[in-house]
Amino acid sequence: MARSSGVYGESAKPGAVPRVPVQDQGGHDRAPAPGGDGPGRPGRSGGTGRPGGSGGSGASGGRPGRVRRALRWSATALSLLVLVTAGAGYLYYEHLNGNIHKGRRSSGASGAARTGPNAAGQTPLNILLIGSDSRASDENVTLGGGRDSRGNPPLGDVQMLIHLAADRRSASVVSVPRDTRVDIPKCTDPATGKTYPPVNTIINASLARGGAGCTLATWENLTGTYIDHWMTIDFAGVVRMADAIGGVEVCVRQNVWDRPLPGVPGGSGLKLTAGRKKVQGVQALQWLRTRHAWGSDPLRAGAQHMYMNAMIRTLKAQNVFTDTGRLTDLAEAATKSLHVSEEIGTVKRLYDLGTQLRTVPTDRITMTTLPTAQDPQDANHLVPAGADADRVWSMIRDDVPFDGKGGKPGAKQDAERPSRDPAAADGEIGVLVRNATRSATLGPVGGRARAVADALVGKGFTKAAADPSGALSEERTVVRYPSAELAGDARRVAKSLGVPASSVRRSTDVSGVTVVVGADWRTGTAYPKQPAPNSEDLPGDTDALNGSDTGPCMDVYAPYRW
Known part of the structure; x- marks a missing residue:
């Protein structure tokens, strides 16, 4: 029997035209209708070519079942693939979380x-970044030398506060040189339970007296500013991060070789020719550790600022937040390298923190070093430079940008908000007044505690009394209180004396409301009005460096040139 041309409905025979998939109205491939010449065309058996038509029987009618089974298997395979991929992602996320070392935010007494x-x-947002000289591992010993000091507690040789403005439009960074003498409060090491008494010594010792939480408490007392988080990094961590970034550009005006010299041991080993160079790995660590070749510890801070700014510019240029491969490499390196305070101890929280930091334009980042003076007790040490140092901290406390592009304070302390605990009657508030007018450059003013206590009595605070102990040292006047139920009383006392609300602080070092008359209040019975800081107030000796400035080069101290 003759076969009509163009008919696809017969069983397969030699030379028969193969079935081909056709598309439905949704654009999806499907098999041609059994027994039909195509969608809607009647075949020899009179079928409609639609699902459920009479042409659905016979050998060719089994194909839709096979297709459906194939689709079911494909869907199952795809589901398994999604689950496996998601599971791998979850496991990797947990792997990164497992890399992170965490610690208590604060382990010391602080009234901020x-x-x-x-x-x-x-x-x-305030973040304290600490560079540790820990020799707790073979890798750190190799990178930092000092095998004979392997078991010693680590010192915080690099310390800088990163202040991210409330509007996230600017960032200010302040370094304190490691040999700056400050008050380190009472701290308890969370790892050992050992308690260290308060001491007045150089700031890098704080890390060994209760860990990074003690360094944070030291900074809070130094600045009067609440610090949200800390991060620490050791020698090996610096090398790991520098390699992950792929190198950072730095600059020297002369050939530099930071090496031991007769009578001057040590040295980082940094050796570079003059000009702009990219450093990474061990060489990046050497750059950050170099001190002798620059001539001083404050100048070393300047070299660190150059590196930090260049690193930020490099990361922004690499678009690491949109490049999955780069982000993965950096995440691996960062989680292995950084120790962080526990409230940011997950990958998600670190990522969220990074996204906040990256919103700040590089030309609104200002790196500075705290103004210091030679320590009168030890010529090899430094002390904060009085009014200039306090001006820097005032700008941080009042959220004033360092770059001169903003003038109005952007935030306020909790102390300025109405207290949930109202003040007691003035005559019922016990107040102790202490004389802390001694400063790094000026001696104490006699009788200050008695004068201010008498002034308070005259204002109705009949329980005010002067502390008979000797004069203390505090650059700025503060009113301290030990617990929440005395917050209202402390604010009431401060207001009566004209002390700003930002100087009212909670502290475990006092047993009641305590007025500490600082070096900024040497005469009179009313606290001298302090001008509000603005963005032009940054002292000239902070060595400010803008984040977008690629021009600076380090001068090399002559004995270390080659």
């Missing part, structure tokens, strides 16, 4: 109040 939001509901 948490910073409150500004009128727009925005809150600044």
Whole structure:
């Protein structure tokens, strides 16, 4: 029997035209209708070519079942693939979380109040970055030398506060040289339970007296600013991060070789020819550790600022937040290299922190070094430079940008907000007044505690009394209180004396409301009004470096040139 041309409905025979998939109205491939010449065309058996038509029987009618089974298997395979991929992602996320070493945010006594939001509901963010000289591992011993000091507690040789403005439009960084003498509060090491008494010594010793949480408490007392988080990194961590970044550009004006010289041991080993160079790995660590070749510890901070700014520019240029491969490499390196305070101890929280930091334009980042003076007790040490140092901290406390592009304070301290605990009657508030007018450059003013206590009595605070102990040292006047139920009393006392609310701080070092008359209040019975800081107030001796400035080069101290 003759076969009509163009008919696809017969069983397969030699030379028969193979079935081909056709597309439905949704654009999806499907098999041609059994027994039909195509969608809607009647075949020899009179079928409609649609699902359920009479042409659905016979050998060719089994194909839709096979297709459906194939689709079911494909869907199952795809589901398994998604689950496996998601599971691998989860396992990798947990792997990164497992890399992170965490510690207590604060392990020392501090009276700094948490910073409150500004009128727009925005809150600044303060992060303390600490570079440790730990020799607790073979790798660190190899990189840092000092095999004979392997078991010693680590010192915090690099310390800088990163202040991210409440509006996230600027960032200010302040380094304190490691040999700066400050008050280190009472701290308890969370790892050993050992308690260290308060001491007045150089700031790098704080890390060995209770870990990074003690260094954070030291900075809070030094600055009067609440610090949200800390991060520490050791020698091996610096090398790991520098390699992950792929190198950072630095600059020297002369050939430099930081090496031991007669009578001057040590040295980082850094050896570079003059000009702009990219450093990474061990060489990056050498750059950050070099001190002798620059001539001083404050100048070393300047070299570190150059590196930090260049690193930020490099990361922004690499678009690491949109490049999955680069982000993965950096995440692996960062989680293995950084120790962080526990409240940011997950990959997600670190990532969220990174996204906040990257919103700041590089030309709104300002790196500075705290103004210091020679320590009168030890010529090899430094002390904060009085009014200039306090001006820097005032700008941080009041959220004033360092770059001169903003003038109005953006945040307020908790102390400025109405207290939930109202003040007691003035005559019922016990107040102790201490004389702390001795400063790094000026001796104490006799009788200050008695004069201020008498002034308080005259204002109705009949339980005010002077502390008979000797004069202390405090650059700025503060009013301290030990517990929340005395917050209202402390604010009431401060207000009566004209002391700003930002100087009212909670502290475990006092047993009641305590007025500490600092070196900024040497005469009179009313606290001298302090001008509000603005963005032009940054002292000239901070060695400020803008984040977008690629021009600076380090001068090499002559004995270390080659």
